[in-house]
Amino acid sequence: MPKSAEFLPGTLDMLILKTLTLGPNHGYGIAQHIRRTSQDALKIGEGSLYPALQRLLINEWAIADWRSSDTGRRVRMYRITASGKKQLKQEVESFDGLLAGIARVMDAV
């Protein structure tokens, strides 16, 4: 059973938005992409993925529409919006700050 990784709050949104900058994708694809690129370090459970996707939709950071996939199945494709890109930039900045802060604490003698 894939265990969902412990995320810092807000980072999941950032990861999804980042994934979407590579092109439109569906829920499964997003989860796969994050798992593969993190080399199985980050496994997103559907229980966090779908609420997160809804959150993106409400805030209009992403839009979704139904398309036919290569196999002919109807899938819901998510695409990042302009405000989503802006949000991603902000999140990356604050995340970098957070990481730097953590690093400083951990590195302190």
Added chain:
Amino acid sequence: MRIWNRLRSLVDRRPFEHDLSEEMTAHREMIEREFIEQGMSPENAKFAASRGFGNTTTFMESSREQWQFAWLDTLTRDIRFALRRLVQQPALTITAALTIALGIGANTAIVSVLKTVLLNPLGLKDTDRINVATVRLEKLNMRKASTSEVEFRELQSMSDVFSTVAASEGKSWTMDGGSEPVRVVGRAATADFFRVFDEKPFAGRFFAADERSTVVLSHKFWRSQFGGDLTAVGRSIILDGQLHKIIGIAGPGFQFPADSQIWTSLFFPPERLQRGRNMTLNLLVRLKDGVSPAFAAERVNRYVAAMKSENPNSGYFVDLTPFAEFIAGDLRRPLLLLWAAALVVLLTGCANIATLLLSRTAGRKREMAIRISLGATRVQILRQLLIESLCLGLVGGVGGILLASAAVSVVHQLAIPGKAALSLVALDRDLILYGVALALGSGLVFGLAPAIQLLRHSQTTAMARGRRHRLQDVFVAAEVAAALVLLITTGLLLRSLWAVGQVDPGFDAKSLTTAYLIKPRNDPSFIQRLDSRLRATAGVQSAALAYPVPFSGGGLTSSFTIQNRQRQAGEPEWHGEAYFVSPGYFQTMRIGLLRGRTFTNADSGAAPLVCVIDTKLAERFFPDQNPLGQRIAMYRGWAQIIGVAPTVRGASLEQDSRPVIYYAIEQVPLFPQAAIILRTQSPATALIREAVRDTNGATPIFDMRSMEDRIRESQGIRRLLAGLVSVFAAICLILAGIGLNGVVSQIVGERVPEIGVRMALGAAPRQILIQFLTQGLLAGGVGIAIGLAISFYARKSLAGLLFNVETFDAIAFWLAPAAVTLILIVSVWFPARRASRVQPSSVLRYE
């Protein structure tokens, strides 16, 4: 946009859920395929995928939460908490809810009557362009009188201001055809009658011009008599022996007059239009588009002025009254007063609950302190407190609406003559909304003061306590003032009721039983036989037949002429009321004749026409001469005056009567109805039924009641008004008493230690008692002063509702404050006495 997204998901979450579930299914299938590619069997892959995917419902739930409003959640939590608190203190909740329910119930019920009678008369739409024309004859003391053919003809010719003019007259018929003859009431109406209301028929058509013997059924009558069978249109019914063709059925919403079952076509033969002066017509006019009511009135006045240019003192007027006002009639003022009184009761209730809640703030101080220290903001606490009082208000509101619906069914049963409109009162959606709005408003009113107080209270203690008491004093004073105003109003109304009861109707109403009947056709000797049969019945002291009976709407208004006497030029025709009576009438009613003789059996159809007049007619028209032997013509030609009777009240104890002419019923048998009047010691209903059946079996009897009941019902509105206002006043008085009692009890409770110390230092119990009595009565005293001032300044607005009572009636203005003071002393007495009985030793131990 974001809010819009959320709102959309609130209103309709189906597309949202559908998307999500399809999306998840797709996702699961992709995992499944991945497993298969890794070499699993399809069954195993499916199983593993669904296990790996987890609980779809939970995911849906948590996804859905992203969409919903956080405040909605808080609100439900607050409401749940508020309800729990209300359940925890049942005594407070029940008292408060009952108080609010009474106030809202009374308000909603009264407004529902107001709506049917005043705002939206009889449920008809767009009546604001409709006016009713009435005649006013100042010299004969006639106001709002029905019109005659002359006014109909004149107003019809004023096509520059009126688009439609319709006349109708009240009628009742005997309908044959079923097993028993049935009495049917309705109106005969001219062709434009339905057009005035802009009504469309439910089936068939309405009247065409100059139509005769056609009938339109009311929707209700059609349902009850024809069971809703549409083939009724085109069939015929027999009314008073004449065939009438059913041409249409009125819509279910059309009820004018409220008790009308059918409408027949009213046709004026040319000779009636020429000669007619019978004032029996109700005249409805619809103002032409763009014509203001004032302009139309001006136009009518010009006609009236032309009529009396030769004689300016004739006192003849034609008035236009808005339809709504005409329907409301004398109900208007009582209803507005009742509404005001019910609002006062509601506000008093709110003030009372506010004092109750204020006295609880001490107990909630701790709770608030804990919540604030745990991080609750002031806004959160204020919201919580307001939601509590709004819930309380709503609980009361639901109770109030239930009470109002009970009250409406009571209103339906009120049999007040001429007030059939009351049967159409209904509690509709608007009124329920009104009740709910009142409930929320009340919750806000009584919740705000304690809530704000409580928040301040958490900051300071001693100072806030003082302020809290001052606030409670204000509420108590307001309650006392309200109670006093209503009590003085009650006093004035009761005094008027008493004064009306003192009016002598001019006859002895005790032990009289009356009943109307419809004379059988083809039985000319019926009246005579019934009269003899009744007189011969054992147990009957005296018996008479008459049409109509006093206190069933008054005599028949008609014009008359006097032989060898000319009206002055331009003077309107002379009008009087006619009664048609049997020889035993004056004896049975115990009306002693002043001059001449009464009718005898010799005054039969063949004998010369004779009549008896009353003193009012004698004094007005024969001031300096003996009226006996003079001739007067109202019905059937010249009639010789054979007697003069004293004036009798015919329609109401309050109105001065008009000139009256009595005819022998045998000599003028024009009317299909007659009434029995019996003077008996024992109940007479069985006697009447038996005598009528013996005389002619096919005779419908209706409207059987004692004369005293008739007189009482004629005061129906006045009695109802006095009764309801006194109930309202009593409620306010009780609330004020409870409020004051609560405040003083609380002050005493808080100051027990202080009292104990003072007693230990030698204060006498008497001193303590007097101190608390005066302190409590001070607030009450201020309330009494305010109440007296309001009553004094507002008393003029009551003038129209009083009868023979000054608006500044000494008895009401002394007795009411005295009664209020008494109640206040009683309610302060007990807590004050408890204070005076504090044992110093117990307090010392407690400390």
